[in-house]
Amino acid sequence: MFDNLSTKLDRAFKTLKGQGSITEINVAQTIKEVRRALVDADVNYKVAKTVTDKIKDEAMGRDVLIAVSPGQLMVKIVHEELTELMGGEKQDIQIKGDPAVILIAGLQGSGKTTFTGKLANYLKKQNRNVLVAACDVYRPAAIDQLKVLAEQVGVEAYTEPDNKNPLQIAQNAIAYAKTNNKKVVIVDTAGRLAVDEAMMREIAQLKDVLKPTETLFVVDSMTGQDAVNTAKTFNDRINFDGVVLTKLDGDSRGGAALSIRAVVEKPIKFISTGEKMEALDLFYPDRMAQRILGMGDVISLVERAQQTFDEEEARRINQKIRKNQFNFDDFLSQLEQIKKMGDIKDLVSMIPGVGKAMKDVEIDENAFKPIEAIIKSMTKDERANPDMISGSRRNRIAKGSGTNIQQVNNLMKQFNDMRKMMKNMNKLTGKGGALSKMK
Numbered sequence: 001m002f003d004n005l006s007t008k009l010d011r012a013f014k015t016l017k018g019q020g021s022i023t024e025i026n027v028a029q030t031i032k033e034v035r036r037a038l039v040d041a042d043v044n045y046k047v048a049k050t051v052t053d054k055i056k057d058e059a060m061g062r063d064v065l066i067a068v069s070p071g072q073l074m075v076k077i078v079h080e081e082l083t084e085l086m087g088g089e090k091q092d093i094q095i096k097g098d099p100a101v102i103l104i105a106g107l108q109g110s111g112k113t114t115f116t117g118k119l120a121n122y123l124k125k126q127n128r129n130v131l132v133a134a135c136d137v138y139r140p141a142a143i144d145q146l147k148v149l150a151e152q153v154g155v156e157a158y159t160e161p162d163n164k165n166p167l168q169i170a171q172n173a174i175a176y177a178k179t180n181n182k183k184v185v186i187v188d189t190a191g192r193l194a195v196d197e198a199m200m201r202e203i204a205q206l207k208d209v210l211k212p213t214e215t216l217f218v219v220d221s222m223t224g225q226d227a228v229n230t231a232k233t234f235n236d237r238i239n240f241d242g243v244v245l246t247k248l249d250g251d252s253r254g255g256a257a258l259s260i261r262a263v264v265e266k267p268i269k270f271i272s273t274g275e276k277m278e279a280l281d282l283f284y285p286d287r288m289a290q291r292i293l294g295m296g297d298v299i300s301l302v303e304r305a306q307q308t309f310d311e312e313e314a315r316r317i318n319q320k321i322r323k324n325q326f327n328f329d330d331f332l333s334q335l336e337q338i339k340k341m342g343d344i345k346d347l348v349s350m351i352p353g354v355g356k357a358m359k360d361v362e363i364d365e366n367a368f369k370p371i372e373a374i375i376k377s378m379t380k381d382e383r384a385n386p387d388m389i390s391g392s393r394r395n396r397i398a399k400g401s402g403t404n405i406q407q408v409n410n411l412m413k414q415f416n417d418m419r420k421m422m423k424n425m426n427k428l429t430g431k432g433g434a435l436s437k438m439k
């Protein structure tokens, strides 16, 4: 995401390269380039102008004798201004009340139902007892879609398939939450393909009566300037508390992130970067600005990993490695964990340097499939005791998994090499080992 913008900014800064200081003359061209890059990235023209004027003032005021190149200094200034433009500090959602009610609004197809599932997952991981309420009574598939997602993340869904009154369903869901010890109710509502009065009336009424702690407006970042206009229309009518930007994994030029905050003066609270339930991140303005400038987003990467990886499981596996007991069950469990981390490409794009280089490289997630098939074709005993997997067993496993003997042999070799390496590490770091003091 944001490739366009960061590449263009890159070029803009190049015009400053090799110059000794920032002056009125050499900054003018760069500022023009930066403004064009922002507008091309779908940033509202007025917003782009305000930012670049500020950048210019900042740049001109800076002491040019410090030990950085004017280009580096400009990157820093642009980073600061973009951060500021996107709200400065991150803003989490408010969970208050018993139950706390979170109302989800937005156009049809913006990603409301998907986000409802993701938010439920996110809050459940904070040990909150969550109920999702299906109040999209117009799109028949929406109720089932929410039910499936709820089941997938392990929360309960409240539905009334025959009731056509969203307000009533929401109120019944809240009553149900009260008697069933649910602490958060997320209300998924109906959207339309475009803004229309009936939808606005409905969402406004839901907000008036339910008095949610948070009303979140969900918007598809791929829709560019329309996203900003829709945000403005919704905000004028329902005065929402925060924005969720979806589909930032796609081709989105990202201008929406930059403009929405400036135009509606409401914080972006979450970004959604894929269809998997884990592909949700809090919105950090400074990190997003870094990402726009191609500096990567390592902190988000690490946080996502921490959230997704099961620490208990990690400890258990660590113990097994230490005792030289790592087996195929553990290997499979590790593969599952990696897969849960969401789109691999999406994660790779967060690594500074690598992200840009990898942007056109296709990563084949299917590469895991034969490995999984092979391990799953082993018997329980074989997985627990890999040493017993002889030649004839390998033949059987290859047949059972729909792979061939070579693939099975390869996996066995890799697995044994890995175990050897683990053993050697244990020797080095174990009692009396050369690295034992470093533990």
Ligand code: GDP
Pocket (backbone or CB within 6 Å): 106, 107, 108, 109, 110, 111, 112, 113, 114, 115, 191, 246, 247, 248, 249, 250, 272, 273, 274, 275
């Ligand atoms: P709703 O009509 O607002 O409830 O929208 P949905 O949740 O049904 O989403 C519409 C489509 O967008 C579905 O196909 C989702 O799988 C997809 N979608 C939602 N969020 C994301 C996202 O962050 N990235 C991508 N790539 N697709 C998404």
